Amino acid sequence: MKQYKILTINLGSTSTKLAYYENEECKIKTTLEHSVQELSVFNDLMEQDGYRREAIEKFLRDNGISISDLDAIASRGGHTKPLEGGVYQINETMLEQQASGLYGRHACDVGSKIAYKMAAGTKILPVVVDPPVTDEFIEVARLSGHPELPRQSRFHALNHRATGKRYARDNGKKYEELNLIIAHMGGGITVAAHRRGKMIDATNGIDGDGPFSTNRTGGLPVGALVDLCFSGRYSHKEIKKMLNGEGGLTAYLKENDVRTVEEKAATDDYFALCLEGMIYQTCKEIAAMGAVLEGNVDAIVITGGIANSQKITARMKERIGFIAPVVIYPGENEMDALALGALEVLRGNEPLKSL
Incomplete structure (x- = not known):
């Protein structure tokens, strides 16, 4: 060869x-x-x-x-x-x-x-x-609630597909035969529905959608965000930085290292609450993708740097294990x-x- x-x-x-x-x-x-x-x-x-x-x-x-x-x-x-x-x-x-x-x-x-x-x-x-x-979204996934604000395909596509193919190889299957929900958990967290080789819906990990992460807000209450934008307290650049860079655990705890947050959560109730909030929101999005796939889910796959935490992935399994088997591939591929x-x-x- x-x-x-x-x-x-x-x-x-x-x-x-x-x-x-x-x-x-x-x-x-x-x-x-x-x-x-x-x-x-x-x-x-x-x-x-x-x-x-x-x-x-x-x-x-x-x-x-x-x-x-x-x-x-x-x-x-x-x-x-x-x-x-x-x-x-x-x-x-x-x-x-x-x-x-x-x-x-x-x-x-x-x-x-x-x-x-x-x-x-x-x-x-x-x-x-x-x-x-x-961008492999199905048309209905693009609808947001207003035609001037369509949902966009902006997520960790490379690692998502690579992880889906890895799971398929490890299980003697073809990626194109499977329905998977994959969550990439790193500085940004994105969750996507993979239907027989296509990534048909996903959370936008850049612009304020889906779960909050170490430094990104994820989705926010829309009305409150609009009011904040027009309050005169922040510039456009500052709001964008708030969404991506200074949101999530960074905003709540002034800390973006999950290992440190996890350590402090053992003795600090507020750290524990915020960490659970990130897990809660991620699991909620995973469950939503279960609806996208109409309940036909072969596996839920969790990847990214945060997947190295056994405590976090164990808690996620407790919340979403009823949907499908949960498989962990720590790190990035x-x-x-x-x-x-x-x-x-x-x-x-x-x-x-x-x-």
Whole structure:
């Protein structure tokens, strides 16, 4: 069997996650941390590509990996017009849409820009896999209550699909045969209904929807939020920061590390209440997705960093175990998902899509 060499890139606001694969096997991975001071010299996020690329190429040199030997570079990203899930070749159209900022902006958009530039003029295939704009919603899921405010598909699509496929493999099934409810629990918490290979409904983990998390508010009382917006006490930017960055456990407790919250909850009733509130809201959304799937649920799968907490997942099982078996996959599967997506295209098992 031919051995394919794949580099995966996953950019966060102050970090660059990298992994090198030979076929399915991860040979080496690392996380490069970037200080706020280092990044402050850039006026725009998209200007970081040269700085980040230099760090990536140093990682490759330090580990004896030649760029010319790579078959593919798979980046998390990016923010374009809504797309069906799959593996997409990075091209000029994708980069133009990302640069516009019309569809959102995240460090992962820099990652796809870097992948494209590193692959230019070579045999290397630059791709993104299940980008954050993946949209497979059924039409009824888009209705919000007002036509000017449609519900949008904005969630952890990459890790959701990767986790769903992992569960299918572990159980000798095809992902396309299963109905799953998957909850990704990290800095943001998103819950989605997976119906036979499509993610047909999900909570928006960016803009104030679904359960609150460590630093995001999730859904808020609409009338009270409108009043707050027009109170004159906060700017538009401050309200947006309140929704994503300064909400959730951070707002209640001034603490966004779940491990610390869990420790303090053992002796502090208010910490215990707020932690239970996050669990309660997440379980409520999981139950709602059970209705989306009309009760036909093969399994509930919990993933993300918070899934490392046995106490939290045990409490969730108590609340939602009546719906379907609950399976825990702690951490994120994003690097493996990127590599496997690129590998399936290289092997001809999955189509390569483009904008």
